[in-house]
Amino acid sequence: xxxxxxxxxxxxxxxxxxxxxxxxxxxxxxxxxxxxxxxxxxxxxxxxxxxxxxxxxxxxxxxxxxxxxxxxxxxxxxxxxxxxxxxxxxxxxxxxxxxxxxxxxxxxxxxxxxxxxxxxxxxxxxxxxxxxxxxxxxxxxxxxxxxxxxxxxxxxxxxxxxxxxxxxxxxxxxxxxxxxxxxxxxxxxxxxxxxxxxxxxxxxxxxxxxxxxxxxxxxxxxxxxxxxxxxxxxxxxxxxxxxxxxxxxxxxxxxxxxxxxxxxxxxxxxxxxxxxxxxxxxxxxxxxxxxxxxxxxxxxxxxxxxxxxxxxxxxxxxxxxxxxxxxxxxxxxxxxxxxxxxxxxxxxxxxxxxxxxxxxxxxxxxx
Amino acid sequence: xxxxxxxxxxxxxxxxxxxxxxxxxxxxxxxxxxxxxxxxxxxxxxxxxxxxxxxxxxxxxxxxxxxxxxxxxxxxxxxxxxxxxxxxxxxxxxxxxxxxxxxxxxxxxxxxxxxxxxxxxxxxxxxxxxx
Numbered sequence: 184x185x186x187x188x189x190x191x192x193x194x195x196x197x198x199x200x201x202x203x204x205x206x207x208x209x210x211x212x213x214x215x216x217x218x219x220x221x222x223x224x225x226x227x228x229x230x231x232x233x234x235x236x237x238x239x240x241x242x243x244x245x246x247x248x249x250x251x252x253x254x255x256x257x258x259x260x261x262x263x264x265x266x267x268x269x270x271x272x273x274x275x276x277x278x279x280x281x282x283x284x285x286x287x288x289x290x291x292x293x294x295x296x297x298x299x300x301x302x303x304x305x306x307x308x309x310x311x312x313x314x315x316x317x318x319x320x321x322x323x324x325x326x327x328x329x330x331x332x333x334x335x336x337x338x339x340x341x342x343x344x345x346x347x348x349x350x351x352x353x354x355x356x357x358x359x360x361x362x363x364x365x366x367x368x369x370x371x372x373x374x375x376x377x378x379x380x381x382x383x384x385x386x387x388x389x390x391x392x393x394x395x396x397x398x399x400x401x402x403x404x405x406x407x408x409x410x411x412x413x414x415x416x417x418x419x420x421x422x423x424x425x426x427x428x429x430x431x432x433x434x435x436x437x438x439x440x441x442x443x444x445x446x447x448x449x450x451x452x453x454x455x456x457x458x459x460x461x462x463x464x465x466x467x468x469x470x471x472x473x474x475x476x477x478x479x480x481x482x483x484x485x486x487x488x489x490x491x492x493x494x495x496x497x498x499x500x501x502x503x504x505x506x507x508x509x510x511x512x513x514x515x516x517x518x519x520x521x522x523x524x525x526x527x528x529x530x531x532x533x534x535x536x537x538x539x540x541x542x543x544x545x546x547x548x549x550x
Numbered sequence: 551x552x553x554x555x556x557x558x559x560x561x562x563x564x565x566x567x568x569x570x571x572x573x574x575x576x577x578x579x580x581x582x583x584x585x586x587x588x589x590x591x592x593x594x595x596x597x598x599x600x601x602x603x604x605x606x607x608x609x610x611x612x613x614x615x616x617x618x619x620x621x622x623x624x625x626x627x628x629x630x631x632x633x634x635x636x637x638x639x640x641x642x643x644x645x646x647x648x649x650x651x652x653x654x655x656x657x658x659x660x661x662x663x664x665x666x667x668x669x670x671x672x673x674x675x676x677x678x679x680x681x
Binding site: 474 | 588592610614616636
């Protein structure tokens with residue numbers, strides 16, 4: 184038996200099929216993964232993401248510390264509540280984890296990091312923080328849910344005290360705010376609008392029940408994976424890890440190269456990768472033949488070389504199989520994937536595949 | 551789950567077999583199997599006239615979450631495949647013992663029922679897995 188979130192009983196009551204995820208008993212689905220997926224694209228779904236790790240960093244030099252710790256630059260965070268997505272790199276420029284950092288105030292930043300990397304992340308952050316006199320405090324006794332979909336905020340607003348509700352509804356994308364004993368952020372992992380809400384563990388069951396009563400559909404990790412794949416959002420451990428630089432994982436946009444004198448961990452390693460003209464491409468694939476692309480399948484580029492699918496699956500929104508893949512350098516638009524010994528045809532397509540309920544690769548599908 | 555068709559034989563790999571009057575055998579996966587796999591999105595079928603060995607690969611069923619091999623429960627020749635599954639794999643979810651059949655085979659040898667499970671034996675296996 185794995186660790187249980189404060190919402191475990193709610194999952195059982197909702198008929199969840201539970202699976203182990205990073206040592207946690209988490210819902211895979213509550214009946215139909217596809218219906219949960221469509222609920223998020225078309226209306227509103229709720230995910231228990233309490234297994235994720237919340238870390239508060241405090242101290243007079245916390246901003247300087249994060250400018251050293253992260254590949255993206257928290258100097259961009261000037262408005263209180265503003266959030267930033269970043270990689271945390273090792274000295275060689277490999278990805279230790281990807282995370283979201285929130286600017287709470289000048290002496291307080293909040294990180295949300297992955298569940299499976301919790302221990303190594305905390306150890307690394309603590310090790311680096313000592314030189315900056317920054318206090319690293321993991322937030323426990325909390326639950327966290329993501330309500331996602333075009334109707335998610337409107338439906339979820341009832342769980343926010345009236346005093347804060349209007350302000351929360353007016354909050355722009357990639358901001359977070361405290362609302363009484365809740366922390367509400369307009370962020371997510373689905374490619375849809377919505378909120379992520381952190382709450383005291385002892386209120387989680389009550390709030391979950393109210394959100395379901397508001398017509399928000401409970402969704403499991405299965406739908407979370409197909410939604411994030413359609414949105415071309417990376418999954419740590421699949422699309423990147425400590426041996427892969429963000430430049431080879433489609434995360435180049437998250438690296439703040441300027442100012443050139445900002446010395447962040449991994450910078451020298453990244454500069455070497457950036458200068459390498461043979462560095463691998465990270466692309467989206469659309470399967471033209473019938474079948475389903477899966478993680479680790481071999482990709483063959485005729486006359487160029489071979490690569491690998493890092494995340495593959497079936498896209499319920501498109502009705503075809505899609506994937507993210509790391510491929511050899513070169514200028515080409517087509518490849519083949521080895522599926523059980525048969526070479527199936529794929530086309531390289533721009534990402535995201537789907538965003539805000541709309542298929543973004545319409546032209547590629549028609550070709 | 552409780553209503554296993556009584557006229558079928560089963561395997562520990564969660565397949566079912568129906569002995570047809572002409573001596574052929576229709577094969578599919580059980581309700582338990584389709585439920586565990588979840589929404590099916592693709593089925594890879596063998597060719598008609600293909601010879602299959604008992605325990606060898608027969609088909610692949612892919613759900614949103616994973617691909618799963620379906621093994622031939624007997625040796626023989628494929629006489630028909632359910633082509634409807636190419637466009638509508640969810641027939642297996644909706645009607646695993648009917649419209650969701652996968653392959654029809656002509657057995658190469660007499661079927662040894664002692665190597666297959668009766669409905670009661672299969673139910674016992676499911677109860678054991680649940681326990």
